[in-house]
Amino acid sequence: MKFSLEWLKYFLDTDASAADIAAALNRIGHEVEGIEDPAEKLKGFRVARVLTASPHPDADKLQVLTVDTGEGDPLQVVCGAPNARAGMKGVLGLPGAVVPANGMELRKSAIRGVESNGMMCSVRELELGDEHDGIIELPEDAPVGMGMAQYHEASPVFDVAITPNRPDCMGVMGIARDLAAAGLGTFKPIETADIAAKGDCPVEIRIDDPEGCPAFYGRVIRGVKNGSSPEWMQRRLIAAGHRPISALVDATNYLMLAFGRPAHVYDLAKLSGAMVARRAGDGETFDALNEKTYTLDGTMTVIADDKGVHDIAGIMGGAHSGASEETTDVLLEIAYFDPERIGVTGRKLGLASDARTRFERGVDPEFLDDGLAILTSLITKTCGGEPTEAVRAGTPPAEAKSLTFDPSLTARLGGLEVANEEQRAILESLDFKVSDDWVVTCPPRRHDIEGPADLVEEVVRIHGIDNVASTPLPRRPGVALPTATPMQAMERKLRRAAAARGLNEAITWSFLPAAEADHFADGAELWVLENPISEDMKVMRPSLIPGLLSAAKRNADRGADGARLFEIGRRYFRGADGASDEKPTLGVVLSGEKTQRGWASGKAQPFDAYDAKAEAVALLEAAGAPVANLMVMGEAGDQFHPGQSATLRLGPKNVLARFGALHPNTCRAFDVDGPVMAAEIFLDAIPAKKAKDAQNGGFARAAYAPPALQAVTRDFAFLVPADLAAGDLVKAVRGADKKAIVDARVFDVFAGQGVPDGKKSVAVEVILQPGDKSFTDEEIKAISDSIVKNAAKQGAELRG
Numbered sequence: 001m002k003f004s005l006e007w008l009k010y011f012l013d014t015d016a017s018a019a020d021i022a023a024a025l026n027r028i029g030h031e032v033e034g035i036e037d038p039a040e041k042l043k044g045f046r047v048a049r050v051l052t053a054s055p056h057p058d059a060d061k062l063q064v065l066t067v068d069t070g071e072g073d074p075l076q077v078v079c080g081a082p083n084a085r086a087g088m089k090g091v092l093g094l095p096g097a098v099v100p101a102n103g104m105e106l107r108k109s110a111i112r113g114v115e116s117n118g119m120m121c122s123v124r125e126l127e128l129g130d131e132h133d134g135i136i137e138l139p140e141d142a143p144v145g146m147g148m149a150q151y152h153e154a155s156p157v158f159d160v161a162i163t164p165n166r167p168d169c170m171g172v173m174g175i176a177r178d179l180a181a182a183g184l185g186t187f188k189p190i191e192t193a194d195i196a197a198k199g200d201c202p203v204e205i206r207i208d209d210p211e212g213c214p215a216f217y218g219r220v221i222r223g224v225k226n227g228s229s230p231e232w233m234q235r236r237l238i239a240a241g242h243r244p245i246s247a248l249v250d251a252t253n254y255l256m257l258a259f260g261r262p263a264h265v266y267d268l269a270k271l272s273g274a275m276v277a278r279r280a281g282d283g284e285t286f287d288a289l290n291e292k293t294y295t296l297d298g299t300m301t302v303i304a305d306d307k308g309v310h311d312i313a314g315i316m317g318g319a320h321s322g323a324s325e326e327t328t329d330v331l332l333e334i335a336y337f338d339p340e341r342i343g344v345t346g347r348k349l350g351l352a353s354d355a356r357t358r359f360e361r362g363v364d365p366e367f368l369d370d371g372l373a374i375l376t377s378l379i380t381k382t383c384g385g386e387p388t389e390a391v392r393a394g395t396p397p398a399e400a401k402s403l404t405f406d407p408s409l410t411a412r413l414g415g416l417e418v419a420n421e422e423q424r425a426i427l428e429s430l431d432f433k434v435s436d437d438w439v440v441t442c443p444p445r446r447h448d449i450e451g452p453a454d455l456v457e458e459v460v461r462i463h464g465i466d467n468v469a470s471t472p473l474p475r476r477p478g479v480a481l482p483t484a485t486p487m488q489a490m491e492r493k494l495r496r497a498a499a500a501r502g503l504n505e506a507i508t509w510s511f512l513p514a515a516e517a518d519h520f521a522d523g524a525e526l527w528v529l530e531n532p533i534s535e536d537m538k539v540m541r542p543s544l545i546p547g548l549l550s551a552a553k554r555n556a557d558r559g560a561d562g563a564r565l566f567e568i569g570r571r572y573f574r575g576a577d578g579a580s581d582e583k584p585t586l587g588v589v590l591s592g593e594k595t596q597r598g599w600a601s602g603k604a605q606p607f608d609a610y611d612a613k614a615e616a617v618a619l620l621e622a623a624g625a626p627v628a629n630l631m632v633m634g635e636a637g638d639q640f641h642p643g644q645s646a647t648l649r650l651g652p653k654n655v656l657a658r659f660g661a662l663h664p665n666t667c668r669a670f671d672v673d674g675p676v677m678a679a680e681i682f683l684d685a686i687p688a689k690k691a692k693d694a695q696n697g698g699f700a701r702a703a704y705a706p707p708a709l710q711a712v713t714r715d716f717a718f719l720v721p722a723d724l725a726a727g728d729l730v731k732a733v734r735g736a737d738k739k740a741i742v743d744a745r746v747f748d749v750f751a752g753q754g755v756p757d758g759k760k761s762v763a764v765e766v767i768l769q770p771g772d773k774s775f776t777d778e779e780i781k782a783i784s785d786s787i788v789k790n791a792a793k794q795g796a797e798l799r800g
Helices: 005-011 018-027 172-181 231-239 247-259 339-349 354-359 368-383 409-414 420-429 452-463 486-500 514-519 545-557 609-622 664-669 726-734 777-792
Strands: 002-004 031-036 045-055 063-068 075-079 089-093 109-111 114-116 157-161 205-207 215-222 264-267 275-279 285-287 293-295 301-304 309-312 329-336 391-394 402-404 439-441 562-574 580-595 631-633 640-650 654-662 676-682 712-721 741-750 759-768
Touching (some): 005 018, 005 172, 005 247, 018 031, 075 114, 172 247, 205 215, 215 275, 215 368, 275 329, 285 309, 329 368, 339 354, 409 452, 486 580, 514 545, 545 580, 712 726, 726 759, 726 777
Antiparallel strands (some): 002 157, 045 063, 045 089, 109 114, 562 580, 580 676, 654 676, 741 759
């Protein structure tokens, strides 16, 4: 829901800034998703007077204007608008201003040989409406030289996510009431003006479906003149994301957005007979305002006359009875519809609207008379006309709910000690009535209040949930202090990291059939049980991959498109002394579809070896391994595809992980349709943290200290042997100056035309970070020379 600060202040007397209001809204449970300041868009645009207008000497449709900006000498501006003329006031965009509609920056330029010092702007160009027939014409009293943001009263716009349980805040007035209760100002209730009605309503209003429509109020207004709504109303509607349509339609939208009360206006000339809230007939059709035809059934409530349906009750009006420019007499509809019926109907028809959003959550059942009076007043003030007496069919379910409340519940359930008098004041500020014996009467619009716990929530959110102290629970006698080892801390961190990357944790058996265990033994002595549960659980697993493969197969057999599985556990081997040797390990299996087929991507995309590598590197980094120093080498094992697998090592012998595509023989052995990617991280091989870094199991981050100076980026393109691993080249580049070079990465590889046979072109981006002073040209050249020299040791030469 969007609304401007200016609109909010119509209901709230406050001097709070937009930032303070946003903080308060978040604090009381209304999440602010964004704040947009239209004044920023209007910088560089100001009110100006056209002094003279003469034809352009070299263009029939252009004029040369002299424009008074209120400062200094008049400016010359070339303009093509047909309504530009001497004496008028408009909006001038000065050089340097950016046009909101298209992002064009205005500059002093020559148009057909005549100098132009800016642009006279239209409504659409400034995103103040849709009109584009000519430039903006301002009233004669518009002050020349005033910034357009100030003149237009541009105001910050809040975008707030209203939770489904708070329909009372789906209008600006409800937001203002909550903010006033939170101490951000004084709520300004609206005083409904008396309506000078003349005569009885000529239209019969009747309810034949009281379950779907308990109440239906309405009146006729004769002699209206439909046109554009007032500028202040359009400004507020545009801020809320609604396009102004006409004065009659805008009035109903304004009522909905300001008060949370949807309404509808019918063209009286297009109606025939009584207006009835009834059930639709099975198969009855309806042409809606969205230019679609819907087929209705007998469970749906509609508003209809003798000819047919004019409104799907509470969701959308009809195309043929809406107000138009020719409308002179209108019928107003203010009704209360059953929220459950609205929700079911909307889901059946697949029809969403702002009205449905409010009705299915529950609007204020007490606001029918006030809503009808406010809508009548808005229309008569903007369109003229004479209103008739109101017709009230049915009765809304406005019986107030009363609850017995114990103030001590706030401390027990909410964790806050709030004085009884403050609790009473908070509830009364939210329009609850509190008796001396703490019987709380809820306003009928608060459908979310069901019990005393809900009242506790109201007190806590207004008092401030951030005031709840962080107090540890008392440790019961005999409960030990935390004793997590560094390895346990690492495993916990890895579980979170893997889950955050979209992997699903699996827990598989530690026992395998002998054949599966032998397949992953890699020559190690397996631990065979003397008394197994079954032949399928005879050998302790030498790898986590077999169990994950079986899990992936079970998912595929049941129709799953793909599997992204991980497991943290132990591998088991027989040690040299005959004892069990357990190795902590993290296994990953990626199978099936990486992305589903779609109109943009075409057929479904499978996982590849690089996906397995990405998971291995990311999880090693989460475990604290020095990933920048890793070497990519072969020999992942016979279970892996030799051309699509590798190991990650620290030095030639310390293998931290292996990854890649599983060999087709492995997939056949486990009856899994390939390709399947896997990775295995050997947690015991990750170097232990130094003692000074051992805080929190070695995972405490150092304080963030951003560099004072901006980094320098340099690109190098090398010709290297075709069989050289890019990682070896990057490692050589990094080693050229370990202090200045903070990162290096490959961003392009090319072979073919222009590259000698047996060679490939590898482009590397190098980031240099200065310390306490900026690099000089000589220093950057020295580093660059060192990079080229180091790369040459790998057989690389700088490409010309």
